[in-house]
Amino acid sequence: MNRTTLSLIAGTTALAAVTGFAALTQPDAPDARAGAEAAAQLPVERTSVLCPAPSMSDIAETSYTSFxxxxxxxxxxxEAALLSAARQSADGPAAGKEEGRSGGKQDGAQAGKPVLRAKEPGKPVTGDSSGAEAPALVGTADGRFAPGWTVQETTEVAAGTGRGLQGVNCTAPGTDFWFPGVSTAADRxxxxHxxxxxxxxxxxxIELYGKDGALKSEVGEDLTIKPHSSEPVLLSTLTDEEQxxxxxxxxxxxxxxxxAVQALxxxxxxxxxxxxxxxxGSLVLPGIPKDATSVRLVAFAPGDADADLKVRLASPSGLITPAGNETVHVKGGMTAAVDLGDVTRGEAGSxxxxxxxxxxxxxxxxxxxxGKEGKQESAFIPATRPVGTRATSADNREKGGTLSLTAAGPAATVKVTASAGSEGGTPVSKTYTIKAGTTQDIxxxxxxGLKGTYALxxxxxxxxxxxxxxxxxxxxxxxxxxxxxxxxxxRGTVAVPDADEDLSVLQR
Incomplete structure (x- = not known):
């Protein structure tokens, strides 16, 4: 083992333990598999999440739940805490593109004072804000609060554009994001953010792709987002095309x-x-409500190759092919949209x-x-990764919640645990079996003795x-x-390989 190899192992081990987002993979070779089997699954030591500014409505009511x-x-x-991300005006093209909110407006919250601070693992903590001035939040958790830390932002808007219930899981920072399903149409x-x-x-x-490929837009290039700031960019200002x-x-x-995209x-x-x-090549979009009156699928192939996809619905009784929408053709570099209507027909589906x-x-x-015409509400479900080792939903109430679980392949058994309530209550666990190729609404x-909200x-x-x-x-x-x-x-744990010291490299 040379000095470079030793440094790489040490650096990779430190990164995995600290960030909480690293994953170690090896080539599919016998020695690599042996190394993977020897790797220990250890809790992450630090996690970061970002919550977008919740609303531009003066009558918005927002709750945050940390768990x-x-x-x-x-x-x-x-510890784990959420703090205001002080918005700053940007000299670049992102500044001033929003309607109803100035990119240079400062947050009303004190930048150094936590908006929310966790008290103990296993028990949710909640906070709230009102109106259009609620800022974006930056959260950091370390030690025993880091593995699996989840923050939900939920906003109720009683009237106006985008009225209804808006929810988002605060997410980790990254460098590459895809959002199929956005719109620049006049009613959107x-x-x-x-x-x-x-x-x-x-x-x-920010690149936009429509039914005919990339939309020309120089305005979306080289946007500068200043340190510790948040900018909402109105997509219709990036192109003249309405799609x-x-x-x-x-x-x-x-x-x-x-x-994250806020679609109103x-x-x-x-x-x-x-x-x-x-x-x-294969995707699962779980949890379509059984009383959905309209379902619209939007797909995009990032490369040059066309994709032909088989469309199936995982229902409570098995995999069903929607009549008239058996397949969808997605041209390379272009967006395809398919209206599936009331595809669930009163049953759970994914x-x-x-x-x-x-x-x-x-x-x-x-x-x-x-809902019916005049009294309708909408939401979005992106393709998602599997539950894996563990997944968490932070904001749940005594009534009004449905948990949808899908076994797209073989049957599976899962344990679902309801945490203690934010203001009181004793945890409860139940086990469920999901048959192969089905979705079960639970x-x-x-x-x-629940008081307050709880996590699942x-x-x-x-x-x-x-x-x-x-x-x-x-x-x-x-x-x-x-x-x-x-x-x-x-991603509460990471695989950390065993690494032995080899002091002989110092003599080489």
Whole structure:
């Protein structure tokens, strides 16, 4: 082992233990597999999340819920806190593109005072804000609070564009995000929120792809997001073309950001659109509400190759092919949109997309509408990673929640745990079996003696991969307001390989 190899192992081990987002993979060779088997799964020691500014409405009411599952091997120290990300005006093109909010406006919250601070793992902590001045938040957790730390931002808007229930899981900063399902149509007001948590500026490109390929836009290039700031960029200012089905690619040239799209509709409310899972030949979009009156699939193939996808619905009884929409053809570099109507027909369902022949990486999301004309609400479900080792939903109430679990392949058994309540209650766990190729809607278990809100953790026990989503519903003035959040693996642990000292390298 030479000096370079020793340094690489040490650096990789430190990165995995500190950031919470690193994953170690090895080539598929016998020696590599042996090394992977010897690697220890250890809790991450530090986690970061970013929450976008929740609303531009003066009548918005926003709640935040922070939760860390209890994880073995974490020790007794650490903390988790959310602080305001002080917005600053940017000299670059991102500044001043928003309507109803100035890019140079400073946050009302004190930048150094935590908006929310966790008290102990296993028990949620909540906070709230009102109106249009609530800032974007930057969160950091370390020690025993880091593994699986989840923060949910939920906003109720009683009237106006985007009225209804809007929810988003605060996400880790990154450098590459795909958002199929955005729109620049006249009845939509879509913003991509970019939050920079670091001490140096981030440089970002926002690319738009429609049914005929890339939309020309020099305005979306080289956007500078200043340190510790957040900028909402109105997508309709980046192009003159009005298209209802677009894909946004956020490509970070320098630094890192958190990214989420707020999609607001004049007629059917609005919600947050989280980034799709990384491009893949097969995708699962879990948790379509059984009473959905309209489901619209939007898919995009990032490369030059065309993708032909088989469309199936994982229902409670098995995989079903929607009549008239058996396949979808996605041209390379172009966005395809398909209206599936009321595809669930009163039953739980999740979309499963697989290649008809050769596998071509794609990203995808669905827009879901509930309710009847005049009293409708909408939400988005992106393709997501499987639950993996464990996934968490932070904001759950005694009523109005549905947990959807999908076994797209083999059958699976999962354990679902309801945490203690934020103001009291005793945790409860239940085990469920999900049959192969099906989706099961579960009324989530509720902590005994619940007071306040609580968290749900989902842990596969046996069987194949499980995909999940949680739907939260509120009826306001006869409108079935709702929001859906997927449940990907919380990445609370990382594989850290064993590494022995080899002092002989110092003599070489």
């Amino acid at each position: 860390t599952p209890v994880t073995k091997g974490t020790g007794s120290g650490g 007001t879509d913003y991509v 970019l939050t920079n948590p670091d001490d140096s500026a981030a440089v970002v490109d 209802p089905g677009l894909t946004v690619h956020v490509n970070v040239r320098s630094g890192r950001v958190g990214a 509709d004049d007629r059917i409310g609005g919600d947050w659109l989280a980034a799709s899972a990384d491009p893949s 979309l499963v997309l697989t290649p008809t022949d050769r596998s071509v990486p794609v990203v995808a999301a669905v827009q879901v509408v509930r 009324e989530p278990p509720v902590p005994a 953790t989902v842990e596969p026990v046996s069987g194949g991969p499980v995909y999940g989503a949680r739907t939260l519903t509120v009826t306001d003035g006869g409108v079935p307001a709702f929001t859906v959040q997927t449940l990907p693996d919380d």
